[in-house]
Amino acid sequence: MLKLTYTETSFYLECLSQLLEEWVAQRVILALRVCQNLHVEPTTASFLLPVDLPGVEVLHNQLKRDDREIVALAVCDTEYLEVTLQGFWVSSSSEDVRGVFVTAMSDRTELFLHKLWQEAQKSASILTE
8 A cells, every 4th residue: 555645845655564454444443433534535545756757667567457447557757657546535534635645556566666766766866965
């Protein structure tokens, strides 16, 4: 399962070994125990990867075989590729902009997307130094 946690300035991508259904069920139980509202909505989330990032072409080829209904790639411009994921937005209300996005696909694709995102973060931090 991939979990995207959004902040005011960025987001953080995690690869979790837990099943999506188990994670959502635990969130429901937690919300019940602490008397908190919980809103789960099917939606999409997107993030950018550099077009020239090593492994992007492998991702293209992998998605031709697996997970094409969950992951879509689109070229934004000469520098970035948009990765769009199908999944679920989990928050305390339908109006809340704070929350997490979760999705599930093949383990191989999840791990590869996570690795690419980590590499993009490393490259971005090197450029800003």
